[in-house]
Amino acid sequence: MSVTVRIPTILRTYTGGRAEVAAEGATLAEVIEDLEKHHTGIAARVLDDQGKLRRFVNVYVDDDDVRFEQGLQTATPDGAGISIIPAVAGGQ
Amino acid sequence: MAAQTVESTTDSTVDLGPAAALSCRECGHRVPLGPVFACEECFGPLEIAYDFSAHDTEELRKRIESGPANIWRYAPLLPVPADVADKPNINPGWTKLVQADNLARELGVEPGRLFVKDDSGNPTHSFKDRVVAQALEAARAFGFTTLSCSSTGNLAGAVGAAAARAGFRSCVFIPHDLEQGKVVMAAVYGGELVGIEGNYDDVNRFCSELIGDPAGEGWGFVNVNLRPYYAEGSKTLAYEICEQLGWRLPDQIVVPIASGSQLTKIDKGLRELVELGLVEDRPYKIFGAQAEGCSPVSAAFKAGHDVVRPQKPNTIAKSLAIGNPADGPYVLDIARRTGGAVEDVTDEEVVDAIKLLARTEGIFAETAGGVTVGVTRKLIGAGVLDPSLTTVVLNTGDGLKTLDAVAGTGLTATIRPTLDSFREAGLA
Numbered sequence: 001m002s003v004t005v006r007i008p009t010i011l012r013t014y015t016g017g018r019a020e021v022a023a024e025g026a027t028l029a030e031v032i033e034d035l036e037k038h039h040t041g042i043a044a045r046v047l048d049d050q051g052k053l054r055r056f057v058n059v060y061v062d063d064d065d066v067r068f069e070q071g072l073q074t075a076t077p078d079g080a081g082i083s084i085i086p087a088v089a090g091g092q
Numbered sequence: 093m094a095a096q097t098v099e100s101t102t103d104s105t106v107d108l109g110p111a112a113a114l115s116c117r118e119c120g121h122r123v124p125l126g127p128v129f130a131c132e133e134c135f136g137p138l139e140i141a142y143d144f145s146a147h148d149t150e151e152l153r154k155r156i157e158s159g160p161a162n163i164w165r166y167a168p169l170l171p172v173p174a175d176v177a178d179k180p181n182i183n184p185g186w187t188k189l190v191q192a193d194n195l196a197r198e199l200g201v202e203p204g205r206l207f208v209k210d211d212s213g214n215p216t217h218s219f220k221d222r223v224v225a226q227a228l229e230a231a232r233a234f235g236f237t238t239l240s241c242s243s244t245g246n247l248a249g250a251v252g253a254a255a256a257r258a259g260f261r262s263c264v265f266i267p268h269d270l271e272q273g274k275v276v277m278a279a280v281y282g283g284e285l286v287g288i289e290g291n292y293d294d295v296n297r298f299c300s301e302l303i304g305d306p307a308g309e310g311w312g313f314v315n316v317n318l319r320p321y322y323a324e325g326s327k328t329l330a331y332e333i334c335e336q337l338g339w340r341l342p343d344q345i346v347v348p349i350a351s352g353s354q355l356t357k358i359d360k361g362l363r364e365l366v367e368l369g370l371v372e373d374r375p376y377k378i379f380g381a382q383a384e385g386c387s388p389v390s391a392a393f394k395a396g397h398d399v400v401r402p403q404k405p406n407t408i409a410k411s412l413a414i415g416n417p418a419d420g421p422y423v424l425d426i427a428r429r430t431g432g433a434v435e436d437v438t439d440e441e442v443v444d445a446i447k448l449l450a451r452t453e454g455i456f457a458e459t460a461g462g463v464t465v466g467v468t469r470k471l472i473g474a475g476v477l478d479p480s481l482t483t484v485v486l487n488t489g490d491g492l493k494t495l496d497a498v499a500g501t502g503l504t505a506t507i508r509p510t511l512d513s514f515r516e517a518g519l520a
Contacts, residue, residue, distance in 0.1 A: 009304045010132045019304060045135070055399075056118070056135035056418065060297065067402055067416065085300045086130035087418045 001026050003076050005035065006083040014042040023082075028059060029072040031082060046084060056087040106233050111171035114138040114320055117422070125171075127234050127312065129319040137418065138320045140171050149369035156335070161186040163222055163328040169364060170328070171321050172229045180258045181228055182250075184221030185328050187213040189336040189484070194452035195465075199472050201479040207342075208465075209333055210455055211488050216277070218411075218458070218489035219354070220250035223325035224314055228254045230321035231312035238263060238311045242295040245274035246411055246489060251314055252281030263311075265295050273495065292413070326354040330361025333484050334371050341366070341376045343481035346468050348460045348488055349380040349389050349434065350412040352419030359426045379477065380423050380434035381467035383407035383442060383459075389420045393434035398424055408439045408497050409459040411489060433476050437466035445469065446491060446498055456491030464488075 005023050007015050015021050021039070025031035036043035048054050052072070059066045060083040066074040076082065106125050115122045118136025129138055152168060159165030163185035164177040177183075188210045196206035214221040224247070231239055239255040239262045241247050248264045255262030262283030266275070267290060279285045288295045296316075302308035303317050314322045334341060341362060347355040359378055365371045382390045385407030392400045400420035405413035417423070427434050437445070442459055445466035450456050457465065464485050471477040491498070507513040514520060 006301065006304075008130075008300070010128075010130055010135075013132075045133070054135050055421070056130065056137065058297075058416075063294070065293070065402075065416075068404075083297070083301065085297060086135050087416070 001076055001078045001080070003031055003078070003080045003082055005031065006081070008084055008086055010086065011042060011045055011084065014039040014045070025076055027072065028061065028066055028074045028076055028082070031076050032072070058085045058087050059083070060085070107173045108171040108230065108233055108321070109173055109176075110142045110144055110168060111140045111321075112143040113141045115141040125233075127230070127236070127317040129317055140320055140324055142169075142171075144169070144364075144368060147368060152368065153339070153370055156331075163225060163325070163332075166328055166331045169331065169368075170226065171324055172226065173233070176229055179229070179232070181225050182215045182221055182254045182257050184214040184225050186332060187211050189333060190453060190455065192453050192485075195449060198448065198452055199469055199479070201472065201483065205480065205482050207333075207337075207482070207484045208449070208453060208455060209329065209484055209486050211329070211486065212455070212457065212461075212490035216246075216249040216253045217493060218246040218250065219326070219329065219486075220246045220489075221254070222328050223322045224250040224254045226325040227312065227314035227318040227322035228258055228260070230318045231260070231314075232258070234312065236310055236312035237261060239314065240264060240299070240311050241314045242266075242292070242299040242316070243278070244292050244410055244413075245270060245278065246493065247315060248274070248278035248285065249281070252278050252283045252285075255283055256281045265299055267291055267295055271496070274493070277493070293415075323353050323357055326357035327361030327364070329354070329486070330358045331365065334362070334365055337482070337484075339371050340482075341371050341374055342484040343375075344377045344379065344432070344477055344483040346379045346381055346464045346471075346477075346483065346485045348412055348464050348486060349382050349417065349420075349423055350414045350460075352380070352389060352417045352423040354488075355380055356419050356422045356426060359430070375431070377430045377432040378426050379432040379467065379471060380427055381464045382434065382436040383409035383412055383463050384436045384438045385409070386413045386415060387436035388415060389417055389423050390434045390436040392420065393424055393427060400424070407442075407459075408494070409442055409463050410494070411458065411460050412463060433471065435467045435471055435474075435476070437463060437470055441466040441470070443497055447501070449487070450491070455487060457487040458489035458491050458494040459497050460489055461487035461491070462497070 023034045116131035116136045119134045121133045162183040190208045192206045192208045211219040239260045268287030366373045386405035388403045402416035405415045442462035446462035505517040
């Protein structure tokens with residue numbers, strides 16, 4: 001599955017400054033693995049030592065927060081848009 | 093340590109008073125002061141590290157006491173330049189600490205022991221003015237000319253007002269289906285108000301993406317890229333409560349929880365006052381209050397967890413409806429460390445508590461105030477809050493903002509304009 005991943009500013013050092021990159025994978029875990037292949041070091045910023053999504057990282061597959069879906073096992077259909085966003089604490 | 097002395101890593105062109113650097117709350121990674129909010133190492137929240145080394149306690153106390161009747165009396169403890177009071181800002185704070193003896197009687201608290209910190213007295217009628225005033229100063233320091241935020245109401249009004257006073261452009265993003273009253277309260281200040289087709293989480297996500305895009309360059313989002321500065325505004329609630337109690341820590345304090353930021357910053361403020369010698373170091377307990385329809389932190393506290401499982405909010409307390417509160421784990425730490433608790437109340441209990449506070453103390457609270465008063469009542473009933481100790485309950489906004497919550501409240505009687513009719517209705 002080919003997807004597009006939006007990269008937050010603080011991770012763009014790994015993507016040569018690019019705000020959007022292409023990646024492959026049928027699940028979010030596979031997409032992150034593929035990102036790591038092409039942008040070494042990026043996975044360790046998004047995942048913790050246990051390989052789980054870091055607490056302050058929000059990831060959306062299209063419009064869905066993966067924490068309300070299957071987390072890293074959330075399916076990433078062909079053409080999906082994935083956004084990695086630092087969690088912002090409230091303030092409404 | 094909240095008041096630790098740190099070596100400055102500040103960009104020398106940025107004057108934000110005692111603010112020395114930004115430090116990651118999770119991993120301690122430090123970066124110079126700037127419009128950033130997430131740690132480049134671990135995505136953790138960045139917060140201000142201060143250099144308070146220059147302060148003599150008694151001089152500082154005198155300086156504060158002779159300062160303006162707003163949050164800038166605490167300028168030496170905030171990320172703002174020393175001359176902040178001379179700059180155009182909304183100058184919030186120094187709101188009333190009401191000794192609530194009538195409410196105390198109803199709740200079985202000893203007279204003289206219960207206080208309501210009534211932040212509805214701020215310029216746009218909620219505590220948000222405190223945090224926005226801080227963010228405005230940061231925006232000025234970083235050369236931004238547009239002030240922005242994602243909002244469901246209170247924040248939009250505070251940003252609009254602050255931008256108007258300071259001569260900034262404001263462009264605020266809200267869910268497109270927000271209640272008309274809130275839209276008016278935000279739009280009246282003349283800034284741009286943009287409805288986003290989606291809920292608050294969608295608006296927040298959009299703003300986070302806008303920051304990373306050239307279209308958002310030069311924009312200060314008070315609750316996103318200016319968040320470390322913005323959040324510090326909540327410390328002033330702690331400072332004011334202690335000063336208004338005669339430079340004394342309260343024994344117990346009940347704080348509403350949305351993201352949890354306010355509660356964590358109140359704790360930070362209390363600890364700073366202790367470390368600076370402005371109050372005596374004695375134990376205090378912090379209690380968190382949520383609505384049952386959005387109670388992820390309360391649920392985690394009761395279950396003994398140290399992580400917070402997100403919820404989809406469904407409550408009338410919309411200003412607290414954050415289902416995935418980023419500071420939730422910190423709230424759990426603080427409640428447990430201080431011997432406090434986190435509790436929640438139903439929407440019906442929120443409404444009852446709004447009415448209770450109004451009829452006993454003449455304070456009309458927004459739903460968040462109903463949550464804190466309701467939780468206070470519940471915790472006293474459960475023997476968790478000690479009614480013999482000095483307790484401060486926060487009301488963070490004006491009831492006029494959430495009229496729908498008490499819409500069923502109305503006329504006692506309708507009569508003809510005659511004395512007979514008055515008597516017949518049993519009103520004499």
